[in-house]
Each structure stands twice: as C-alpha cells, then as structure tokens.
Amino acid sequence: MLLRRVQALACVPLPSGARLLRSGRGRAARTPSRSSRAVVDKPPAKPKRASPPPPPLVALPPLTRVRDLAKALQQPLERVLQRVAERANRKLHMRFGGARFEFANVRQVVVPFALAHDVAAHFGRRAALDTVEPAFSALPVRAPDAADSTITRTITRAPVVAVMGHVDHGKTTLLDTLRGARVAQREAHGITQTIHVCETQLSPSLRATFLDTPGHFHFFRMRASAAQVADLVVLVVAADEGCQLQTAEAIGAAEDAGLPIVACINKVDVAAPEQVARVERELREFVALQHCPVVAISATEARNLDALKAAVAAALEAPAAARARRVDVSAGAPAEGVVLESVAARGRGTVLRVLLRNGVLSKHDHFVAGMIHGAVRSLRDADGREVARALPGTVVDVVYANKSKYVDAPNESGFFVLPEARAKLVVEQRQMAIDYEENMIPDERYARSGRGADAQPDDEDDDEDDDLNEDDLVETKSVIVKADTAGSLTSIQDTVDQMPGISTARMGIGPITTKDIDVAINGKCPIFGFNVKLPAKEKKLAAARGVRVVLRTTIHGLIEDIEAFERTT
Secondary structure, three states, rough: OOOHHHHHOOOOOOOOOOOOOOOOOEEEOOOOOHHHHHHHOOOOOOOOOOOOOOOOOEEOOEEEEEHHHHHHHHHHHHHHHHHEEEEEEEEEEEOOOOOEEOOOOHHOOOEEEEHHHHHHHHHOOEEEEEOOOOOOOOOOOOOOOOHHHOOOOEEEEEEEEEEEOOOOOOOHHHHHHHOOOHHHHHHHHHHHOOOEEEEEEEEEEEEEEEEEOOOOHHHHHHHHHHHHOOOOEEEEEEEOOOHHHHHHHHHHHHHHHHHOEEEEEEEEEOHHHHHHHHHHHHHHHOOHHOOOOEEEEEEOEEHHHHHHHHHHHHHHOOOHHHHHHHHEOOOOOOEEEEEEEEEEEEEOOEEEEEEEEEEEEOOOOOEOOEEEEEEEEEOOOOOOEEEEEOOOOOOEEEEEOOOOOOOOOEEEEEEEOHHHHHHHHHHHHHHHHHHHHHOOOOOHEEEEEEEOOOOOOOOHHHOOOEEEEEOOOEEEEEEEEEEEEEEHHEEEEEHHOOOOOOEEEEEEEEEHHHHHHHHHHHHOOOEEEEOOOOOOHHHHHHHHHHHHOOEOOOHHHHHHHHHHHHHOO
C-alpha cells in the first residue's frame, strides 16, 4: 500500500518554479528554511588586498652634502654617515667609483648621486636625479605658425659677426669707420687687447653686431671664444703684409666653428695692385677660403666698404643662415647668453659683457654665470646707452648686485636667467664639484685618468729611478697678477702657466689693493699689473714695505717682464 501511494505522488506535477532537492544519497530532501539557504549559496568574493604604496620619492642633485642628504631622507645624520663613509685617524674616508676620498670633517663630505641613490634605497626611499646645471635651449628653426603664436613668439635675431685677423692689420680701424667712432686711437700702441662691440646697419633690413677681437698671439682664447658665438667671420688681412700667423689661426677657429668667412684685403691705399693680387692668391691657398668672397678695401679712407657690407649681408641672409637665427622671445622664455668679457668699472664694480642668444633680458632678472649669481641692476647697449631690456643677438654690459660670496669674474661662461633659489643651487653645485675633486686622494686622480696601479710603465721610463733627480727640480717664484678684464687675465694666465719657474700667488681684475700688497709682503713676491691703476695709498704702502710693482699697458710687455723675473737668480 505504501508503494502504491508513492507511485501516485510521483505522478502529481510540480508547481511552476519549484525545485527538487536531493540529499547526498540521491533521496529527495526537505526544502531548507530561509536561514539555512544562505549557507548553501556561494559566499561573496573577498576584496583584493591593496598593493603597498611605492617608497616616497626624493629629488637629489648630482652632488649632495651628507647633512643635506640626511635631511632629505629624514634620517639621523650618523645613520646616513655610516652608509657613506668610515672614520679613521680622525678623518672620514669614502670609496666610490674606484676612487677614495678623504674629508677632514662632516661638513666637507660630498656624496655623488649614485651613492646617494643606494643610501636612499637602504632607508626605503626612491631617489630621482635633479639635473641642476643649466644648458642652452634647443632653439626653434622653423618659421612661427599663427596657430601657436600665443604659445611662443619667434624672431630672427640680429646676426653676430666676429672680426678677426693678425695684429695691426686694421680690424679696429675698420669698425671705427663703420660706426663713426675712434676706438683705435685710444688703444695702447694701437693694439686691441679686449673684445670691443659695435652695431652696424648692413642693409635697410639687416643690422648686425660686430665683435672686434684682439689679434695679438697671447689672445688666442678670446678669438676662439668669439668664433664660438658668431654667425660669420670677417677676416682682415693687410695688403702690405699678407697672411701671418694669427691669420691662419683665425681661419682655423672659423673652420672649427663651422662658420662662413668673408675675407677683406685692407690697406689697399698703401699697397700696389700686385701686392693685393698676391695676398688674394695666398688666401685662396686655404681650403676654407677657396670659394669665399674676397673684397679689397681701405678702412682709413672708407673705400669699398659698401661692397664689404653687401658681401656680409648676402652670406647672412642665406636661407640656412637665417633659419639658424630663429629664437624664442616669448614672455616666458628665460634669457640665455655668453659672457664675452668681465670688466672692473669704477663706481659700478664688475661689469659683465654678455651676448644674448635666446629670450629677453630685463632689469631685476636673477642670473647665474660661472661662480656668481646675482640680480641685474642696469643694462647698457654697445653705444653705452642704458636700456630696459636686451634681445637676442645683441651685446649688453650688465651691472649686477652680487648675491654670492664669490667675487671672481666669470669669462667665456654661460649666462642663464634663473629663479634666485635655483641660481644659488647651481653655484653651490659648482663649488661642490670643486670640493669633490680636491678631496680625492691624489693617487686616485692618476688612476682615474686611465693609468692606475696596474698600469704598465712606458718603455722609455724603464731605466729611470723612481726618485727625482735634484738637478731636474725647478725652483718656482711666485707672482701676483692683476688685469683690467677677465679675458686679459685669462690670456696672461695661459702664458704664465707655461713658465716652469713661475707660480701665481694671487690673480684678479681691477686696481691693485691693500690685500694684494699684504699677500706680496707675506709671499715676498712682486705684483704685475696690466692696464690697472696703483692708487696713491697702495703706492705709498708698497714703497714703504719694499714691494715691487710693475705696471704695463700692453700684454706682451707684461709677459716680457715676468719672463725677465723668471730668469733672475
């Protein structure tokens, strides 16, 4: 009977939506209650565990004082110092990059970025390199588009022309005639000994900045610097003398800089036509001058100067040359330039003669140049007029308020407008680079040059003893050198450095000071001054203390005096 009832129930259809649940043994199970149904359903997915945040990022410059590194990493100084250096013999010793460094105290410890990066990782921090050193911008070479004129404004800057040639071949006289001035008459012995600047109208639509470079052989660095910032070289050769040593040197400087050359044969008023033809043949022997324009002129009589201007303008207005002078002068573009010269001016301090390459320079701009950072106080153009701003392609004299502890005038260095804090950081980095090298153990400097302890000696040195022969030692004499400009001082230093018997106890620009006299007294050395003054107070002090002071108005005369002092016993 039970079997018949089960079979009857099996024939009853299930209501719509009903489910048939079976037990684990295959038998029908009871429908679970609402509370028990939750146990049968799939449990909700667990939330994924969030990945840990990356270590904090800290920006570090190429070189960092260990104290500043500890502050940046928010770690005690001693813990950071233990990862950088070890103490021995009351000094701190650091190893990095195969070199060893020795520091007298904690304040001197300079840490390179690669080592600072590893130290930061040890303390759970990430370090990113902050390249502090400024660099010249990649200047635009395309024509401005109206669509992006609101973003940037480009112009074709004024061209820069370097006038080069042998000494006394008429470079300054040529520029005097072009600008209607008489600089050549005011120069000592008629020799240019600094970079003069003038602006000249070459055509109704083209005005150029001319750099008058010294022709004397001692000023080779000035000529090379002028070639590096110029767009074209005007080579001046005297018809009565022809190509000389500095003529060939000027051609080489232009070739190295990849500049076009316009040659002019000067002094045709005192030379025969055969001499002019001979000089042109000499010029054509140089590969760089085989296809360049050659113009015969007389600077004193202003003869054929229009033809020279036309030749220079044609070379500068070529499409490729014009495109290369496209620069950014938008409001946000910081000024960039090159320091051509540093001059000590009475009542104004050190004045920087700057050639602008990009951007707009204005009063109160903060800048960095060499080891100096300061603020622009005033600007003067090539004619000495005070101006409110300077555009690319022009040369201005910058009077500034020095914001750094350094007073050495920069020369042949970049000039960059930066925020004051950034400019200060750049100077600090440059000083740290000097300190970093000075604290390297001397033997390691030799090893880093590629000849370490494992290097084999040269064959020619095999028979030589390690000990120096006393006969080979040269007794050096100390001198103090002062000059009117940084460029002149650099030229003198280049020559003096080649004198084995002379070392410089002190160098600087500007008049001779009491400090110079004190150093001369302590070092028992003479003072050599080029184009500088000896004030009455210092003159009296030098005479009373027996200090020898030699003043000259030509650089070759000063060099001859130093050479004579070297030969004295």
